[in-house]
Amino acid sequence: MKFVNYLYQGKEKLGVVLENKIISLDDVFEFIKETCPLNMLEFIEGCTDERIKKIEEIISNKNFKGLNLTEVKIAPPIPYPKRNIMCLGKNYEEHAKEIRMTKITDTFIPDAPIYFTKIASPAIGYDDEIKFSYDVTNQVDYEAELAIIIGKDGSNIKREEVEDYIFGYTILNDVSARDLQGTHKQWFKGKSLDTFCPMGPYIVYKDEIKFPVELNIKCTINGQVRQNSNTKNMIFDIPYIVSDLSKGVTLKAGDIISTGTPSGVGMGFEPVKLLKDGDIIDCYIEKIGNLVNKVKVI
Incomplete structure (x- = not known):
């Protein structure tokens, strides 16, 4: 199932996406005879495989009218994460090789995961502007x-x-200010500016994406393909990442781990192809969908 956080008639709601329609979890939880969680974090914290199966069963057996996707505003699935987004740097070999900005990093292939965090307060969603x-x-x-x-x-x-x-998977665009990364000799501020964490459009529950996770991942700018790879090309795969991060660190329900980006970032080209006002960024991952955002220079 694909879970969505959306705005309808001025209210933020949770739903399940079926083709081009959204089934409100408020309606589903009436049949469960429980109060619907207030937000995605609360939903995730109280969720089990049994709860997911019950939701699937109710949606299959009941004739929900639902809303067309065009009637709602898709919001980021978790606008205000409880903690910073945990991220991996240089987790695709070709991306590690393409980074030539020695003020940020060198071109070595890491033999251990490179972790950093970025702020999402809030994250932005589908069709929101990166400013x-x-x-x-x-x-x-x-x-x-x-x-x-x-x-x-x-x-x-x-x-x-x-x-x-x-719990599941989503798309994240780790928007980055390369000059700030170089100036500060680390990645935190350059990746944490306001609106620099587009996320969504949905969270796909884990049973739709089996291990090993091998999904096509692509990014286009104004329709031009820049990144085109597969998650099987990660240096450190998902079992390694989660297990390694959890050593001595308690991961919590709702935590978000962004697994790194493949080659084709703007700074990897000669000459560089950085973002400018009006650019349309379309991040696609197989089985999840498209996360589209527009750049606005203010």
Whole structure:
């Protein structure tokens, strides 16, 4: 199932996407005879495989009218994560090789995951604008990534048990100010400017994306393909990432782990192809969908 956070008639709601329609979880939970969770985080925290099966059963057996996707505004699935987004740097070999900005990093292939975090307060959703000022940064770049949504608390998780701790997957665009990365000699601020965390459009429940996770991932700018790879090309795969991160660190339900970007970022071209006012960024991941955003220079 694809779970969505959406705005309808001025209210934020949760739903399930079926083809081009949204079934409100408010309606589904009436048949469960429980109060619908207030937001995606609350839903994830209280969810189990049994709950998901019950929701699927109710939707299959009841004739819900639903809403057309065109009638609603798709919001980011988790606008205000409880903690910073946990991210991986240089997790695709070709991307590690293409980075030539020595002020940010060198071109070595990592032998251990490179972790950093970015702020999403809030994340932005499908069709929202990525905004920045040239007074702050002149080198804004895109990074299409597969993001993992943790489904339950856990620490010291064994690799063979990782899937049990995952709720689902979404798309995240790790928008980055390359000049700020170089100036500050680290990645936090350059990746944490306001609107620099587009996410969505949906969270796909884990049972639709089986291990090993091998999904086509692509990014186009104004229709031109820039990134085109598959998540099987990650240096560190999902079982490794979640298990390694959880060693001595308790992962919590609703945590978001962004797994790195493939080659084709703007800074990897000669000459560079950085984002400019009016650009349309379309991040696509197989089985999840498209996350589309427009650039607005303010």
